[in-house]
Amino acid sequence: MLQPTAIILQAAFLLVLFLFVAWVARSTLRDLKRPDEQRSAGPPPADATGIHSAVTAGAAPSGPHDPRLVVERAPGHTPGMEYEVGNGAILGRGEQAEIRLDDPYASSRHARLSMQGGRIVLEDLGSTNGTFLNEEIVSGPQPLHQGDHVRIGDSEFHYVDN
Numbered sequence: 001m002l003q004p005t006a007i008i009l010q011a012a013f014l015l016v017l018f019l020f021v022a023w024v025a026r027s028t029l030r031d032l033k034r035p036d037e038q039r040s041a042g043p044p045p046a047d048a049t050g051i052h053s054a055v056t057a058g059a060a061p062s063g064p065h066d067p068r069l070v071v072e073r074a075p076g077h078t079p080g081m082e083y084e085v086g087n088g089a090i091l092g093r094g095e096q097a098e099i100r101l102d103d104p105y106a107s108s109r110h111a112r113l114s115m116q117g118g119r120i121v122l123e124d125l126g127s128t129n130g131t132f133l134n135e136e137i138v139s140g141p142q143p144l145h146q147g148d149h150v151r152i153g154d155s156e157f158h159y160v161d162n
Contacts, residue, residue, distance in 0.1 A: 067120045067144070067161045069099065069113070074155035076102030082160075088114040090125075091152060105129045105153025111138070119143040120161070122150060129153060 069089075071081040083089065089098040094108030101110065107127040114121055123141045124131040131138040132151040144150075148159040 065161065067159070069150065069157040070160055072149075072156040072158055074101060074103065074157070076100075077155070083157075085113045085120055086115065088112065088120075092125075092127075101152060101155050103153040103155045106155065110152050111150075113144075116141070116143075120159070127152075 065086070067084070067086050069083045069085055071077045071079055071083075073079060083099050090109055090112050091097055091099045091101060091106070092108050092110035093101055093103065093106045097109065107125070107129070109125050110127045111131040112123045112125055114123070121141045121143050122131065122133055122138060124138045129152075132149075133142050133144075134149050135151070144159045144161070146159065146161050150157045150159065
């Protein structure tokens with residue numbers, strides 16, 4: 001027959017083991033939910049913001065500034081079609097969208113383009129299927145740069161700013 005002390009020690013050991021396994025599982029799940037760029041080891045590089053040059057708030061960048069989205073492929077659109085986005089635009093399936101997408105994977109108000117600090121910024125508006133910038137999911141406002149690719153469902157665009 002087992003001593004009461006041995007039973008208590010076995011129960012305590014099993015409890016500690018269970019808590020350790022639960023902690024490892026929780027940490028792993030939390031890590032998997034973070035974007036890939038946050039999972040990498042080591043400090044981020046100095047230019048990790050994605051903004052290539054500093055622009056003073058309210059100041060326009062130097063040189064010509066004619067931001068446009070060019071259709072690469074999108075249902076109901078002709079490749080090469082251009083949309084001026086300097087004043088911002090909503091992309092989606094709904095009536096209120098300035099750039100209407102005939103795409104079953106697009107939400108009615110899927111994404112927004114807006115001018116912030118002299119740059120055009122892309123932001124997902126809580127869409128079901130997500131907005132992709134250069135094949136990475138947009139998780140917050142992201143500045144666009146010359147040649148960036150924007151994908152919403154089966155609709156693909158590239159950004160031109162010249």
